[in-house]
Amino acid sequence: MAETPETAEALQARHRKEQRDLVSRITQKKKSATKKTRKGVNDECERLERELKERQARELAILNGENPDEEPPLEGEELGTSEQETQANGVEKAVENLSISSPHPDTHAQSAPEQNGPKKKPNRAKARLARRAAEYEALAAQAKEEAANMPDLREQERTRMNQHLGRYGLQEKEIRADGHCLYAAVADQMETKGLGLAPRIQPKIIGEGDKTVPSYKKVRYAAADCIQENSGDFAPFMEEPLETYLQKIRETGEWGGHLELTALAKTYGLKINVLHGDGRIEEIGPGDGVKAEEVHEIWLGYYKHSHGLGEHYNSLRKTP
Numbered sequence: 001m002a003e004t005p006e007t008a009e010a011l012q013a014r015h016r017k018e019q020r021d022l023v024s025r026i027t028q029k030k031k032s033a034t035k036k037t038r039k040g041v042n043d044e045c046e047r048l049e050r051e052l053k054e055r056q057a058r059e060l061a062i063l064n065g066e067n068p069d070e071e072p073p074l075e076g077e078e079l080g081t082s083e084q085e086t087q088a089n090g091v092e093k094a095v096e097n098l099s100i101s102s103p104h105p106d107t108h109a110q111s112a113p114e115q116n117g118p119k120k121k122p123n124r125a126k127a128r129l130a131r132r133a134a135e136y137e138a139l140a141a142q143a144k145e146e147a148a149n150m151p152d153l154r155e156q157e158r159t160r161m162n163q164h165l166g167r168y169g170l171q172e173k174e175i176r177a178d179g180h181c182l183y184a185a186v187a188d189q190m191e192t193k194g195l196g197l198a199p200r201i202q203p204k205i206i207g208e209g210d211k212t213v214p215s216y217k218k219v220r221y222a223a224a225d226c227i228q229e230n231s232g233d234f235a236p237f238m239e240e241p242l243e244t245y246l247q248k249i250r251e252t253g254e255w256g257g258h259l260e261l262t263a264l265a266k267t268y269g270l271k272i273n274v275l276h277g278d279g280r281i282e283e284i285g286p287g288d289g290v291k292a293e294e295v296h297e298i299w300l301g302y303y304k305h306s307h308g309l310g311e312h313y314n315s316l317r318k319t320p
Contacts (some may be wrong), residue, residue: 006063008063011059011060011063012139015056015059015139015143016139016142016143017143018052018056018143019052019139019140019142019143019144020143020144022048022049022052022143023143023144025048026045026048026049028154029041029044029045030042030045031154032177053136053140056136056139057132057133057135057136060132060135060136061128061132066128153305154305156277156305157277157303157304157305160277160278160279161275161277161301161303164275164277164279165275165301165316168275168299169318169319170275170299170301170316170317170318170319171316171317171318171319172301172314172315172316172317173185173188173192173314173315173316173317174314175188175312175313175314175315177312178253179252179253179254179255180216180217180220180253181255181312181313181314182255182256182257182260182261182300182313183216183217183219183220183223183256183260184215184216184219184315185300185313185314185315186219186261186264186268186272186298186300186315187215187216187218187219188215188315188317189298189299189300189315189316189317190268190296190298191215192315192317193296193298195268195296197215197218197219197222219264220249220250220256221250222263222264222267222268223249223256223260223263223264223267224246224249224250224263225267226263226264226266226267227242227245227246227249227259227260227263228242228246230263230266234259234262234263237259238259255311256313257311258284261274261284262284265284265285265286265287266286266287268286268296269286269290269294269295269296270284270285270286270295270296270297270298271283271284271285271286271295271296271297271298272284272285272298272300273297273298273299273300274299274300274301274302274313275299275300275301275302275316276302277302277303277304277305282302299315299316299317300313300314300315300316301313301314301315301316
């Protein structure tokens with residue numbers, strides 16, 4: 001069954017949505033850029049805008065029944081054979097229609113331009129390109145206006161989070177958004193509370209002395225080792241082989257989530273409170289086998305919109 005062609009209205013609606021999404025994406029990228037990364041971010045944003053503009057112009061051309069790959073003729077380029085024949089026929093007809101008698105003196109000035117030859121035809125290819133560009137600019141302007149009128153999710157989340165922090169007597173300790181944020185936030189909480197980073201299952205970090213290993217990496221290895229030791233509890237929730245999953249935790253900047261928090265709560269004997277922007281608190285406990293008096297409580301803040309790279313965790317310290 002053939003796919004139903006996209007209508008002009010549907011195409012324009014999709015283009016506007018793509019423009020809004022791109023404006024939002026570029027805004028987030030530029031807000032999160034540093035002095036060192038600003039040039040690269042700007043170059044990437046320009047490339048994304050250019051690629052979207054070219055693709056949408058191509059789709060508009062196809063919808064209009066035009067060939068998007070057709071090169072516009074250069075100004076002054078000779079006409080093709082068919083156009084030459086058409087133009088010649090027009091000249092012959094014009095000659096046949098000429099009156100034998102001399103023109104009236106009053107009409108001489110008006111007919112003079114016609115005697116100088118046929119009027120130059122407009123460049124239709126250039127007109128098509130101009131029309132496509134105008135359509136794209138109109139869509140871009142409309143998308144930009146709609147994006148500007150959309151709620152600022154980042155600002156809303158920050159405002160709500162600050163309200164909840166005050167309610168629980170907490171303050172943020174900003175953690176670098178580099179893929180290690182969950183582990184770095186847990187490390188900050190434990191070090192601030194004087195708990196140390198020695199889990200029940202001692203992590204085996206190969207090739208590095210203990211003093212040279214960053215805190216977040218010790219936490220990464222602690223999570224990986226706990227998952228490995230209790231693979232029967234964790235493997236059913238994985239979408240890839242266990243060894244591949246563990247290698248990503250230990251050796252890459254792969255983001256952590258609920259699975260890793262569960263492993264850290266278990267191996268460190270923690271009750272991890274994760275505060276969300278909507279005020280919800282996600283509680284992750286150490287599970288069975290840990291006495292209540294041995295459980296230590298830590299707080300993390302979870303952010304969905306406030307950081308350019310996506311989901312993020314900060315350490316939440318008690319207000320002095």
